[in-house]
Amino acid sequence: MKGEDRPIYLDHNASTPVLPEVVESMLPYLREQFGNPSSSHPYGRAALEGIQNAREQVAGLLGCEADEVIFTSGGTESNNLAIRGVAAGRGDRRHIVTTVIEHPATANPCRQLEREGWRVTWLAVDGTGRARVDEALRAVGGDTALVTVMHANNEVGTIQPVEEIARAARARGALVHTDAAQSAGKVPTEVEQLGVDLLSVAGHKLYAPKGVGALYVRRGTPLQPLLRGAGHERGYRPGTENVASIVGLGRACEIARRDMEAEASRVRALRDLLHERLRAEIAGIELNGHPTERLPNTLNVRFPGVRGSAVLAGAAEVAAATGSACHEGGEAPSAVLTAMGLDAEPALGAVRLSLGRSTTAGQVSRAAEALIRAWAAARG
Secondary structure (H helix, E strand, C coil), X not given: CCHHHCCEECECCCCCCCCHHHHHHHHHHHCCCCCCCXXXXXXXXXXXXXXXXXXXXXXXXXXXXXXXXXXXXXXXXXXXHHHHHHHHHCCCCCEEEEECCCCHHHHHHHHHHHHCCCEEEEECECCCCCECHHHHHHHCCCCEEEEECCCECCCCCEECCHHHHHHHHHHCCCEEEEECCCCECCECCCHHHHCCCEEEEEHHHCCCCCCCEEEEECCCCCCCCXXXXXXXXXXXXXXXXXXXXXXXXXXHHHXXXXXXXXXXXXXXHHHHHHHHHHHHHCCCCXXXXXXXXXXXXXXXXXXXXXXXXXXXHHCCCEECECCCEEECCEEECCHHHHHCCCCHHHHCCEEEEECCCXXXXXXXXXXXHHHHHHHHHHHC
C-alpha cells in the first residue's frame, strides 16, 4: 500500500509505527556497531555503551534508577517474569490479586499459578472498566505475594487506580506489579508516583520495534529468573542482548518523555473531535470506558443495532479493531466489555479507535465520515 491507498490507521493500541528518529538511532547497531556487548574489545564496548545509554533513557521515562531496568523481548515476557519470578521468589506467600480484565500476558500466568496450587483473587470492575479499590484492599492479606493490576486497559483505555491499590497493598507486605504496555509514553508512569515494585513496558506500543521491552524491578525485590544461562541483565534475563532494538526502545522512551504533555493534549483533542462527529450523526452511539480516567488516544464506542465488525468491513478506509473474538460458530463479545456489565449483543457493536502521533484532523474527519456511512449501510 502506498500513499492514499493506505487506510487511515486508528489501531495504535495494537501496534505503532517505528519513528524515523528511532530507526536512525538503531542503524549504527545494525551496521558497524555489531559487536557482542559482552566482548571486551572496541566493538563490544560500543554495543555495551548503546545498551547503557538506552537503560538511562528508559529509566528517565519511568523515573527510576538505570540499574532497575531489565531489557526483555516485550510486554509478554516482562509480565511473565514479574509474575512467575515473584512467585518463585516468595514461597512463603501463595496468593495473587489481579483483575478480570487483564491482558492474557498477565491473566494466563496467573491461571497457570492457580493450576499449580496458588490462590488467585480475580477482582471485578465497574461499568467504566475500573477495579474497585475497596474490593482490592479486602482481598489483600498476609499471604498475598503479589498484586498485579494493569495501568490502562488496552481495549477501552480506562486507567486503573494503581496508586491507591499499591499504597495499601505494600503496607500489608505485598509486592505490586503493573502492566504499563498501553500507558507508557502516553501518560505519566513514574514508578514512585504509582508506588509499584515492578512495571512492564512493550516497545511496539510506543513507537519502538516489536520484539523488545523492559521490566522495572525495584531494588531488593525478590525475583527469580525464568530462564537460566549467563549473567546478562543482572542475571534476570540471560541471552545476548538485542542491541539495536534496545537502542531503539531507549530513543523512543526519550522522545515520549520529551513530547508526552503536548502529544497527549493534541491527540485527546482529536479523539474528542472524532467522538463528537460520531455522536452528531449516530443516535444512540455509546462510549465504553471511563469518561475522564482514560488514555488520551483511545475511543471505544458501540454502534447501535449493528456489529462493530460489520461497520469496519464497510469502512475500508479505516484500519481499526473490535474486541470481539472470531471462531467457527461466529463472534464472541469482548470479555472486557462483558466484565463491565454489557450484554453480548450491545458488546458486539463495539469498535476501538486508537489514535497516534501521525493522526491528523483531516484523517479524523475522513474516518468519521467513513464510519458513519458504514453504520448506515449496515443498518440497511
